[in-house]
Amino acid sequence: MENTQCQRTIMVVDDHRFSRMVLSRILQAADYQVLIADSSERALEMLEEHIPDAFMIDVEMPGMGGIELCQKLREQPRFSMTPILMVTALEDPAVFRRAFAVGCDDFVDKPLSPLVVTARLGGLLKKYDSFRELERVRVNLARYISPRVRQIIERSAQMDELPPPEEREVCILFSDIRGFTALSQKLPPSVLFSNISQQLGAQVDAVYRNRGYVDKFGGDGIMAVFDGDSMAWDACRCALEIMQVAAEMANEDVPMPLGIGIHQGRVVAGNIGSGKHLDYSVIGNSVNLAARLCGYAHSQDIVVSDIVCQAVGEDRRFRFVDPCYARIRGLPERIKIYRLEPNEEASAALPS
Missing domain, CATH: 3.40.50.2300 (Response regulator)
Structure with a gap:
């Protein structure tokens, strides 16, 4: 011993x-x-x-x-x-x-x-x-930084300099708990914090199971980044897992319905801030659009852009339904979006 x-x-x-x-x-x-x-x-x-x-x-x-x-x-x-x-x-x-x-x-x-x-x-x-x-x-x-950021820090320590910003293609997922403001006014802070922590913890686990990483927490949601050849597929699979786990964790006394938005596009990844406090993150219009899609989603909805739908292609494990051209706040023109749903095969494949 x-x-x-x-x-x-x-x-x-x-x-x-x-x-x-x-x-x-x-x-x-x-x-x-x-x-x-x-x-x-x-x-x-x-x-x-x-x-x-x-x-x-x-x-x-x-x-x-x-x-x-x-x-x-x-x-x-x-x-x-x-x-x-x-x-x-x-x-x-x-x-x-x-x-x-x-x-x-x-x-x-x-x-x-x-x-x-x-x-x-x-x-x-x-x-x-x-x-x-x-x-x-x-x-x-x-525990406070993602494995991806830790790898970047370790590499930069070996090189004795911070990596320069780089432009790359990624898929962004935003989640958000609907009615969080009203909920925070009704629940004791300790109860609210415990339930939020449990909910976000389950989301983080789903992100890492699907080869993504958490870029940041947003109080009542997360921003996750996926890259690689299967980035859109990984992000969609992750979103369905998050919704399934949220349904299993549902509590009538503390309802926490989710909305999720997913978009794929070019971003700039790099360090933001000063020498005393840095945040490694991705920024750009693609990030903003993914956040807007999350805001557009209704309770228990997953809204994805047409780019994500095309990137996934004809995959029988996903159903992209209700295609429409929607006016998204901050964009001059309507864009084509879909709602993502699992089919029976996808539901059977997701972890319980």
Whole structure:
């Protein structure tokens, strides 16, 4: 089981009883808990029940040597960054190279010096603590940004510069809860927030199941982006899933009927804002039209542009019904739109 105490636990792996005793006394005097294994094989067995904060491993041992043990530890994700100190009386550079190549962090020489052991071990543990803190921050931040944006950030960090804006073809989906303003006036904030969070969470899951990503939340809806060869198909499938899940989550006391709009077209994708606060997003007329179609949709309607209908083509899993030329707010001319519905085959294929 994992060590949850404040006192650090160090695993000592050495086949010599006297070396184990000396190292254990040094570590205990420095207020460390000590786990002792007299072989690499025994150490691996003990790790089924314990997760040490660091390892001190003798290089030369019968059977599996210390360098091989170090390699096996690094192959386990839970020990990929755990401090590993190798202990040796050898002065062979080839041994050092092999040990560092498989992931050893540092060496301590025999005979052991308490000052050197505690200083090097303490330094490695501080670095490990810093790494774990950064990893916790990274994981928590990842919850607030889409995987696509995270990939862009990681690439830009490697290049040491932000990627320039680029024009590309995407399919945009907007969702919106109808009557949200009136609903917010009737429900306690905590109840409203809980239901909105559950509803939007289900929408986000549907987006990622269908190879899209969430560009932003809009309070009572989302803006999702789909790209790739099947972008229109993915967006339509996602919209139907969202509607089905919303129907399954329907609550008479907290009605949350949805409207969805989908359009495909050219956008500019890039970073918006200043150096202190950036937002990676897509902008352009195609985004605006998708938002307008969402606003045009009635309760429980999915409205798509003619471009989306043509891009999906003759696919028996979707029904594009009620074609008409509608006047959309902000556009000078009427545009052709459809309502998207599932047919029986599509409904049977959607997840329950």
